[in-house]
Amino acid sequence: MSVTFASEFPKRTQRSKALFERAKLTIPGGAGSTARMPRNGWNPYPLFMEQGQGSRITDVDGNEYVDYLLGLGPGILGHRNPTVTDAVVRAIQEHGTSFGLPYELEIEASEKVVAAVPGVEQVRFANSGSEAVGQAVRLARATTGRRLIVRFEGLYHGWQDSVYWSNHVDLDRAGPADRPRPVAMGLGVPAELGDTLIVLTWNDFDSFSALMRERGEEIAAVITEPAVLNTGCILPEPGYLELLRSETEKAGAMLIFDEVITGFRIARGGAHEYYGVIPDLTTYAKGIGGGFPVAAIGGTKEAMRLIADGTYSHSGTYNANVVQCAAVSATMDLLAEPGLYERQRALGERLATGLEGIANDNGIDAYVTGLGTVFQLWFADGPVKNWRDAVAQTREGEFTRWYEEMVVRGVLFHPLQFENLFVSLVHDDRDIDDTLNAAADSMKVLASEFGRK
Ligand SMILES: Cc1ncc(COP(=O)(O)O)c(C=O)c1O
Structure with missing residues (x-):
């Protein structure tokens, strides 16, 4: 609980920060895609990655994350299958x-x-x-x-x-x-x-x-x-x-x-x-x-x-x-492995419903929509059926705060509400347990900021 983004992120990501400063000299914006820049959610600077293996990814400062970004989706088999x-x-x-x-x-x-x-x-x-x-x-x-x-x-x-x-x-x-x-x-x-x-x-x-x-x-x-x-x-x-x-x-x-x-x-x-x-x-x-x-x-x-x-x-x-x-x-x-998708969809659903429950137990109005191996936790006041609902209903800032509190607890996904969480076909129960434990702590932080009083 004593961990928070404001205190931890700068301490844990010194080398990413230094590499971002170096990258800006020769790479426009310091990143190979506009989607990786601070203006697209990666604040205050994007994490620089060292290596990924299966469902986990490690940054250049040696922090390991359960990875639900998965390269923005390609990693259906995890990293380096x-x-x-x-x-x-x-x-x-x-x-x-x-x-x-x-x-x-x-x-x-x-x-x-x-x-x-x-x-x-x-x-x-x-x-x-x-x-x-x-x-x-x-x-x-x-x-x-x-x-x-x-x-x-x-x-x-x-x-x-x-x-x-x-x-x-x-x-x-x-x-x-x-x-x-x-x-x-x-x-x-x-x-x-x-x-x-x-x-x-x-x-x-x-x-x-x-x-x-x-x-x-x-x-x-x-x-x-x-x-x-x-x-x-x-x-x-x-x-x-x-x-x-x-x-x-x-x-x-x-x-x-x-x-x-x-x-x-x-x-x-x-x-x-x-x-x-x-x-x-x-x-x-x-x-x-x-x-x-x-x-x-x-x-x-x-x-x-x-x-x-x-x-x-x-x-x-x-x-x-x-x-x-x-x-x-x-x-x-x-x-083509028989049963693979059924198994991983069930795993993704365990994660999704677990996250929704933890949010609600902490007085945060949030719900999940998903397809098993890809889902989103909506910090929203009503159902979202299209872009206009998304704009009207969501509390984007709360989602990004949730991302911040998760990333310093070793769970990586996209910082923006309008992206989603990807579960690979190699994530396992240990990943889900670690993620739900991190969510339990991070939602307590959010509850103190945004929860129903
Ligand atoms: C549905 C959809 N179509 C097309 C694209 C573009 O693909 P690429 O980034 O490989 O050019 C994306 C990228 O995120 C996408 O999500």
């Missing part, structure tokens, strides 16, 4: 790294992905989620000969100009909930691309149905995360994904599931298996490579037809390189 690491090293030693030509391991990796996911008949590998999404959106336009893309507020689909809109949008600029206005999320995104987008409120059946009635024939694709993991963890209302599927089908528009987070995480077959809704195209990254950098676009043969006949160019020097395909192939083998 020995089987995947060996497969990658062996493949490089036996084959090389990239050829600019096809090779057999690439077929093996694609066959295993196709076998794992109900609605994927063909797959092309790529390098990042943003890249895969950019390609899927353009492919949908090429296939349908239409221009308009429908996306939803609060979801993130990467940084491509075509979709980098209305993620965590300022509601003063966003228009009414039943017809939001597209708002570019970054400097440099051409404003005129807003005319190629329609932005809607997620989980709102009426606005989606009305749009499809009025403009369905103009729409190339509807892109969505099957559950919104880029605003905490928001689950689809029953029937919502089915509505997206049936209305797009009726209108001749494509449905794209962005499964960069959910893919291979919420089930081996991702949302296809978990929700039983099959889109035309699906984008993957993060989990698919068991921690290695790889992404993919999967689809039905019909949806991939223009790539197959070469009239649509999906190209890339590093597409399907040896590192990627060895990682995917080995990861797919590990994910």
Whole structure:
């Protein structure tokens, strides 16, 4: 209890602080991604990491954490899974790294992905989620000969100009909930691309149905995360994904599931298996490579037809390189272990309900929404069904205070309420016990600051 963030963090993280000062000299902002900068939650400076092993990660000052950040999601098998690491090293030693030509391991990796996911008949590998999404959106336009893309507020689909809109949008600029206005999320995104987008409120059946009635024939694709993991963890209302599927089908528009987070995480077959809704195209990254950098676009043969006949160019020097395909192939083998997902979902649920109970017992109004191996503890006054609810209901500062009190007790997750906690397929009961013990202490600190009096 005597431990608190204000007193402990500076003492425990001297070397991270020094490295951040050094990094700022040669790396803009001192970090390799804007998402790792203090302005994105990592205050007063990001932790610099030394090494990760399984469910644990150690920083440069020697502090060990139970890791629920997991590299922002790729670590579905924890850090440095020995089987995947060996497969990658062996493949490089036996084959090389990239050829600019096809090779057999690439077929093996694609066959295993196709076998794992109900609605994927063909797959092309790529390098990042943003890249895969950019390609899927353009492919949908090429296939349908239409221009308009429908996306939803609060979801993130990467940084491509075509979709980098209305993620965590300022509601003063966003228009009414039943017809939001597209708002570019970054400097440099051409404003005129807003005319190629329609932005809607997620989980709102009426606005989606009305749009499809009025403009369905103009729409190339509807892109969505099957559950919104880029605003905490928001689950689809029953029937919502089915509505997206049936209305797009009726209108001749494509449905794209962005499964960069959910893919291979919420089930081996991702949302296809978990929700039983099959889109035309699906984008993957993060989990698919068991921690290695790889992404993919999967689809039905019909949806991939223009790539197959070469009239649509999906190209890339590093597409399907040896590192990627060895990682995917080995990861797919590990994910096929019977009972793995059921076991880890139960473990994640034990953690999630445990955290919720500890918060409530300490007089903190908080609740969990989740999919087992990914969830969020909402410090919120009411239910969250979309971005606008998230803004209205959450007490973001309390969440970040909770993160602070957890990180100095050896538990790492993202400092922001609108991110989430990832449980890997190698976390175990000891991890959960350690986390719940840390939560019991940290929630007492929070109770003294925010608890019901
Ligand atoms: C759902 C979703 N789509 C796309 C992306 C972009 O992926 P990447 O960061 O690999 O470009 C992300 C990244 O967090 C994501 O969560």
